[in-house]
Each structure stands twice: as C-alpha cells, then as structure tokens.
Amino acid sequence: MKTKATKTLEKLKHIYDLMFAYFGPRNWWPGETRFEIIVGAILTQSVAWRNVSKAIENLRAAGILTLEAMYKAPIEEIEKHIVPTLYWRMKAKKLRAFVNHIMDNYHGDLDKFLQKDKEELRRELLSLYGIGPETADSIILYAAEQPVFVVDAYTRRIFHRLGFFEESVSYDEMQQFFMKHIPPDVRYYNEYHALIVGIGNRFCSNKKPDCGNCPIQSVCRFKQRNKVENEG
Template identity: 45%
Template sequence: MAVTLTGDLLQIYDALFTSFGHQHWWPAKTPFETMVGAILTQNVSWTNAAQAVRNLEDAGMFDPHLLTAADTADIARLIVPSRYYNQKAERIREFAGVYVREFGADPAAMAAVETGELRERLLALRGFGEETADTILLYACEKPVFVVDAYTRRIFSRYGLLPEGASYDRTQRLFADNLEEDAELFNDYHAQIVHLGKTICKKSPLCDRCPIREIHGALWCAVGRG
C-alpha cells in the first residue's frame, strides 16, 4: 500500500509541476520576513498579508529588535490589511522577542534546533497553530515538515486519499509517511496544492481543468464523479 501511495503522491506532484511550473515559495526577502509573513497570513489572503509586509518595510520596522521594543498599537496600525491586526501585532511582538532573546535574531541558530523541539517552542507561543509553526519550520528554517492547510484537506479528500474532515496530523502523515523527507519537495508540493486549490479545486471546482483528474486510472475526484 505504501509503495503505491508513494507513487500516487509523486505522480500528483509531477502533474501539478508540469501544469503550473515551480511556484518559488515563500515570497520573502529574508527568513525573518517569512516568519512574520506566516503570522500575517493567518485567516487572510497572501495579497493582504503582503501589503502588511510592505507597510512594515516602508516604515523601517521590519527588524526583530525594533518590533520587540515597539508598542503593539504602532505595529497594529501598519498591518491593518492583514485583518485581526491587534491580535497579530501582539503575536508579532512576542515572536520577535523570542527570536531575539533565544536565537540571537539569527535564522541559522534557530534552524539548528532539533525540529521537534523547535516545533514545540513555536506552538507554545500565543496564537501559533500547527500551520503557522510548520510554515516557519519549512519555509524559514528549511526543515522537511509538510505544511497542511484547508486546500490540502479539500483536494486529497476529494481524491479519496484522506477521509473527509481529516485532522491536521492525519493529513500531514499522509505525506510524511509516504514521501522521503525533502524540504525542497515539501516546499513546492505545498505551493502547488495552494495554487490548485485557489484556481481549480475550489469549493465549486472546475474539474474538467484539473491536471490530476486521473492517476493510475484509479484515483478519480469524488466531485467530478458526481
């Protein structure tokens, strides 16, 4: 079963890559920008989060030491486009403080921490769920941790590889248990899933355009069958 499932997952990735090309994620200039971006993009589109990132840059505030010392109200005013800006301002300030105090504001020092230990540290921060923590681990620290989001659950449950309503952990294990640990693969695979979910496998899907409608002649989208 595992070998077949591994092959299916790789064929799905290959079909997505062939159709969409490399996605070049995460769109950030520095690892710290990726970390803050992971907070800003919670419950909002990347377009909105990117505007908040630009606002912080334009104000000269995209520095962990400055954010640690800043008033949360000052941060909040700059990140209004990201929604829930008061909460996110608090999360950014708290995270920046941890990043400075515990890792010396050095992404290499942070990345050197064992993956499980670092994940637990991030999850201990207020407002940090599994997706935010794993986004930082994969895209900022280049650790082979597969990021799961709503698109992942939707697409792979429609293709019968996950039960409907699968948990974050169950969904993550689908990839972690059947693919080699490869940060580069996990990086682009997740980005491909997001692109597919945004453009084709939407709540009202465009099944005739889906590049993974059939894999091995056995996996058919439940929505398309209907």
C-alpha cells in the first residue's frame, strides 16, 4: 500500500512530466559565468527576464560584468546600464553590496564563497542588503549548484490552483513541502522551478489564466471548478 508521501511524490513527478513534455529543457539559469547568474538573480526582482537580459548585455558591452570591474565602477555607471530592470538605483546598491562583500571578505574569490555549506551560505546571503529568500535560493541553486528548491509567486498561484496549498502559504512552507517530497537533486530542482515559471508566464496568469491550453489542465482543480461553474 502506497504511503501518502509516495502518492504526493508521484503527483509532483506527474506534474513535472506534463510540463516537461510541453516545454522541454528550459536551460536555466542563463548566464556565461557564476557571477553573471548572480547578477541576473538580483536584477530579476520584480521585473520580466527580457528586461534583465537587456541590462546584462549593457553591462557586458560596458566591460563591467565581472566582479572586479563592477567593484571598481562608479555606482552611477552601474545604474545607467541597468535602467531596463526598473528600480535601478536600488538594484545598483544591491549589486554593489554583494560585490563589496565578496571583495572585502573573500579577496574576490567567488568560488570560495559559493563552496560554503548550503545553510551557512543561505544565512550569509540573507544578511546582505537587498537579498531575500528567493534571490538567495536562486543563487544557491543556479550559481552554487547546491540543492535547494526555489519557490516564488508562480509556485504559490499554480500549486494553490492545483490544490496543494492555501493561497496564504508562506515561502518557507512551500519550500519545505517540495524538499520534503522530492529527493535533493540540483538538475531536477533547477528544471522544476524553470518549468513552473514557464507555466506561470505562459498560462497561469493571475486574472485571466489560459486554462484551455495549459499543459497541466488535466490535474488542475481550478480548471475543473471553472468548467463546472461555466456549465452551471
């Protein structure tokens, strides 16, 4: 007889398989270097990735998309290149705070910082200006390549509609749920989060979800409830 945990894992794997069959590999997180991945994780707060991509290309063209170059660059120089990401003054301060931390405490050795124990690394990241749980976990998973499940607003919306969570569920509660039921695996966690973002971007919008074309509609309570209400 299957345990509740086994059934939950099977459901989560089935959802993954449905998403993967539609999207295929998402190749996340885009970035040529670990530092570029971290820059992207900080800049993507509250903005679409296409805007982040523009900002990263601006930084690259200006020659300040390395730890050392950004450390030496005037903050005004950083600001003007990341304007597409919105809140650019605040985000420039966040980038500078991270860069200063690595240069001042690790002599610019980013690999040494990222090789720290996962829990210790998370605590240290959260102590830095402008880095919250989602950004910290993105850095740990995508740059440090350590297994932590990244959750976000899309995760809350989608899995509430699927019937897994209350809408008021906290970040930590969501993360603990996934990490309790899915064995730690960097590549799987990476792809799962990327697929969730794909569903959120493409289909599961807040006000007008495209349930009819969604790859996971067959397991979605929200879709089924809407169908009953519309037929009624």
